[in-house]
Amino acid sequence: MSHTEYAGFLPLAHLPVLLATLMEQGYSCLGPVVENGAIVMRELAACDAVPRGMQASQAPGRYQLGRDPHNRYFAWANGPQAIKPLAFAPQETLWNVQRDEHGKLAFEAVMPDPPRQAIIGVRACDLAALALQDAHFLRDGRRDAHYAQRRDRQFLVAVQCAEPAATCFCASTGDGPTPTAGYDLALAELPEGFVVQAGTAKGAAVLSALQLVPATPYQIEAANQQGQAAAASQTRALPGRNLREVLMRQLEHPRWDEVAARCLACGNCTAVCPTCFCHAEADVPALDGQSSQHERVWDSCFGEAHGHLHGFNVRPDIRSRYRQWLTHKLATWHDQFGRSGCVGCGRCIAWCPVGIDLTEEVAALTAGSTP
Ligand code: SF4
Ligand code: SF4
Structure with missing residues (x-):
């Protein structure tokens, strides 16, 4: 040790x-x-x-x-x-709200x-x-x-x-x-x-x-x-610990189209990734209209709904969703947290149903560039 x-x-x-x-x-x-x-x-x-x-x-x-x-x-x-x-937690209730006989709402944390x-x-x-x-x-x-x-x-x-x-x-x-x-x-x-x-x-x-x-x-x-x-003994690797600059120079690289043709946008990679924290929140009303639960569930940037913003979708296709995932994880994460969002666990590789390999995609995107 x-x-x-x-x-x-x-x-x-x-x-x-x-x-x-x-x-x-x-x-x-x-x-x-x-x-x-x-x-x-x-x-x-x-x-x-x-x-x-x-x-x-x-x-x-x-x-x-x-x-x-x-x-x-x-x-x-x-x-x-x-x-x-x-x-x-993958799914949990954050709070309940109850309407009393005067119509007043009472919120209670769960x-x-x-x-x-x-x-x-x-x-x-x-x-x-x-x-x-x-x-x-x-x-x-x-x-x-x-x-x-x-x-x-x-x-x-x-x-x-x-x-x-x-x-x-x-x-x-x-x-x-x-x-x-x-x-x-x-x-x-x-x-x-x-x-x-x-x-x-x-x-x-x-x-x-x-x-x-x-x-x-x-x-x-x-x-x-x-x-x-x-x-x-590890045979896979990323080409550097800070790929922010090199990846942000490749936003129009043809590889995004190539990987998008294989990606199913299933979100498995984000579910197994230990650092992904995106989630959605929603109110689940009771049928009598007197109470509701406010719930939080894991969400994924590969889901179509995740990109909806006030009447339009900022990531309407798989190309833009895969690019968002990879460039957030390995590039803009540095702006948020001072390091990459990838810890090299390899789960997104093993649990991708079509075998997309993040290290292979990064190698293709950064080939010939200096990290
Ligand atoms: S290898 Fe990196 S991106 Fe893939 S699941 Fe692990 S931490 Fe997430
Ligand atoms: S697990 Fe593979 S197929 Fe599913 S969204 Fe991630 S990269 Fe695409």
């Missing part, structure tokens, strides 16, 4: 002790489970319920579960679900009441994505109470990616594969156990309760080397 603060060592067989400790401290534990053929985060029934030996091979438009020959706990790279839905959740197996790219979601939903003067309520109750147990998927390119965005910030605890899985480090006071309290022996210099070095090897 890349930092030098105290590191403990948790033998492989003692992983349930970590979960039991978290449960004792009042957290429900979410971890990887197989659902509909993919690895997603769900509540674990017991502290020994983290499955071993799962792996998934990924390619453009392809995700296939398999077995890890080394029977590791965390040999799988990210599935379709990021941490995003656990903080920014707040979520999630349990304290420890999420086991968070990857570095998703920590970086969560920092971007925080920058949007928790910004000064615009703190989103619903998002904040969920985030405040999360305890993040990050895991170093030892074996990135073929679709991963977090090394080129600077966001992985070793977690460096944003976690409460971070684990690096070695054949005999885990190197464990705390990133927050909450994490340090759990680490102290575990009473681990210190990790040896050899174990810490093995974890470091594992992270470096995982970064070196």
Whole structure:
């Protein structure tokens, strides 16, 4: 791991002790489970319920579960679900409004009441994505109470990616594969156990309760080397971390037409992307006209309705919607947040039904240009 603060060592067989400790401290534990053929985060029934030996091979438009020959706990790279839905709910009611007998409207906020959740197996790219979601939903003067309520109750147990998927390119965005910030605890899985480090006071309290022996210099070095090897194994990359200027010079590039001919505008890429935060809000009135609920649902810049503005559509075709998505994510995001909106998780590549590969599109759009 890349930092030098105290590191403990948790033998492989003692992983349930970590979960039991978290449960004792009042957290429900979410971890990887197989659902509909993919690895997603769900509540674990017991502290020994983290499955071993799962792996998934990924390619453009392809995700296939398999077995890890080394029977590791965390040999799988990210599935379709990021941490995003656990903080920014895909659909929720923000407030209710009720009309009384005098016709007066009474508004009442509807707040979520999630349990304290420890999420086991968070990857570095998703920590970086969560920092971007925080920058949007928790910004000064615009703190989103619903998002904040969920985030405040999360305890993040990050895991170093030892074996990135073929679709991963977090090394080129600077966001992985070793977690460096944003976690409460971070684990690096070695054949005999885990190197464990705390990133927050909450994490340090759990680490102290575990009473681990210190990790040896050899174990810490093995974890470091594992992270470096995982970064070196990534075959996809973006050509630079700031593509703002080069992409904004290519707004009329013929590649936009070419990709638009393949893109279905299904919005899968925005649904799985851990940094996308676009949403729509709507009132859902009761049939008697006396009350309504104000709801927020995830939306996508690939949807036709998302571009409607006062009687006309600013993005009437797929070309303009794909261009909007890519140039927001990789170019104008720098104006909003001081960095790119892509953390290199590769989900938009694996979960695109027609296998559109963001890294390939960027390479075509920027060929011969200096980033
Ligand atoms: S744009 Fe694609 S690779 Fe980048 S963060 Fe979003 S889903 Fe991951
Ligand atoms: S790029 Fe792929 S996932 Fe995204 S909208 Fe187009 S077809 Fe759907």
